[in-house]
Amino acid sequence: MRNYKFRLYPTKIIETELNRQLDLCRWTYNKLLEELNEAKEMGIKLKRYDTQRLLVKLKEEKPELKNAYSKTLQMVNQQLWNNIHTLAGRKKKGYKIGGLRFKGYNLFKSIFYNQSGFVIGNKKIVLSKVGKVKAEFHREIKGNVKGIIITRRAERWYACVQIDDPKHEKRQIKVLPCTENKMVGLDLGLNSFVVDSNNNYVDNPRFLQKTAGKIAMIQRRLAKKKKGSNRRNKVKLRLNGAYEHLVNQRKDFAHKLSTEYVKNYGIIAVERLNIGSMARNHRLSKSIYDAAWDQFVSFLSYKAESAGRKLIKVDPNNTTQDCSVCGKKNTGHLGLSQRTFKCPNCKVELDRDYNASRNILIKALVGREPASMLVESRPILHKLKQAQTLKREAPCGSLG
Numbered sequence: 001m002r003n004y005k006f007r008l009y010p011t012k013i014i015e016t017e018l019n020r021q022l023d024l025c026r027w028t029y030n031k032l033l034e035e036l037n038e039a040k041e042m043g044i045k046l047k048r049y050d051t052q053r054l055l056v057k058l059k060e061e062k063p064e065l066k067n068a069y070s071k072t073l074q075m076v077n078q079q080l081w082n083n084i085h086t087l088a089g090r091k092k093k094g095y096k097i098g099g100l101r102f103k104g105y106n107l108f109k110s111i112f113y114n115q116s117g118f119v120i121g122n123k124k125i126v127l128s129k130v131g132k133v134k135a136e137f138h139r140e141i142k143g144n145v146k147g148i149i150i151t152r153r154a155e156r157w158y159a160c161v162q163i164d165d166p167k168h169e170k171r172q173i174k175v176l177p178c179t180e181n182k183m184v185g186l187d188l189g190l191n192s193f194v195v196d197s198n199n200n201y202v203d204n205p206r207f208l209q210k211t212a213g214k215i216a217m218i219q220r221r222l223a224k225k226k227k228g229s230n231r232r233n234k235v236k237l238r239l240n241g242a243y244e245h246l247v248n249q250r251k252d253f254a255h256k257l258s259t260e261y262v263k264n265y266g267i268i269a270v271e272r273l274n275i276g277s278m279a280r281n282h283r284l285s286k287s288i289y290d291a292a293w294d295q296f297v298s299f300l301s302y303k304a305e306s307a308g309r310k311l312i313k314v315d316p317n318n319t320t321q322d323c324s325v326c327g328k329k330n331t332g333h334l335g336l337s338q339r340t341f342k343c344p345n346c347k348v349e350l351d352r353d354y355n356a357s358r359n360i361l362i363k364a365l366v367g368r369e370p371a372s373m374l375v376e377s378r379p380i381l382h383k384l385k386q387a388q389t390l391k392r393e394a395p396c397g398s399l400g
């Protein structure tokens with residue numbers, strides 16, 4: 001499955017209709033959640049199928065629902081259950097979170113058209129119960145269209161066209177033999193986004209810092225505005241716009257970098273991200289970095305899988321203070337400001353993150369391959385290179 005995202009340009013009348021559809025979907029979502037919660041209080045456990053059947057009852061209760069395309073309402077039920085499962089998964093991972101929340105205007109953003117109820121035409125998309133919406137197709141849509149998700153973000157409208165393309169899937173799974181045995185350990189950090197065990201440094205993208213600063217500024221401005229005032233709403237829109245921008249930039253960066261690593265390495269080792277400490281951190285810039293690392297690793301993970309690569313997540317304990325050259329386990333803690341690792345045992349001096357990335361790879365290989373494969377022809381003593389970005393190696397196969 002692939003997605004194409006296109007900007008939509010609805011007329012005022014169509015926009016009103018789209019907003020109404022969103023409201024109907026949102027009402028249905030909240031209503032189903034309410035029914036689910038009430039049943040739970042009475043000790044009844046409803047299933048996906050039960051809430052689906054409730055839709056008939058809701059239509060009697062609220063005749064306006066006849067103005068919504070029936071399949072999009074079924075997709076609302078699906079959305080609800082997807083959220084329930086995601087939440088359960090996150091709880092399992094150790095996040096401390098409560099139950100599902102009811103969706104306010106700004107939290108419900110998407111209408112799902114699955115399989116039917118839409119036609120893609122020349123410079124427009126026709127949606128059942130809505131009408132024609134002008135669309136800007138900046139690229140050709142190839143393959144079978146499985147569905148369309150209409151999204152409202154910061155008062156802009158988008159269509160996410162979902163394509164089912166078996167040819168594309170096959171291409172992704174292809175193993176690239178020439179780099180199969182190459183391996184790399186990655187240390188994710190604040191100084192560089194990635195330092196790898198082959199001594200490549202990928203700088204932190206400046207937009208993370210820049211947009212984080214901008215978001216913080218808008219948030220401060222928002223705090224000064226009166227609740228419910230027009231000005232406050234305007235500032236809120238700007239804030240949503242800034243978030244949207246950040247999300248797009250971050251995704252783009254994570255895609256490029258993860259593709260690069262999956263293309264060039266057969267085995268990739270990373271630290272298991274420490275979710276406990278992530279959830280506790282309330283600093284905005286830190287939370288933005290956390291999200292960026294998390295996304296990068298999740299892209300690495302699915303791309304590695306579809307390309308037949310191995311992604312190994314290791315325990316992050318002691319990767320900073322152990323010596324990656326002689327293997328000595330050092331007890332002293334390395335302060336964050338200390339950029340150089342000095343081994344008291346073998347006296348080697350390495351960049352702190354480079355040492356960590358080598359330890360990450362060693363941990364991943366323990367019990368798998370002889371660790372000697374790691375220490376190849378790289379010079380052990382190296383100068384700190386701050387600005388060097390990831391070296392591009394000749395691609396030996398294509399990965400989407």
Ligand SMILES: [Zn+2]
Nearest residue numbers: 323326343346
């Ligand atoms: Zn040492």
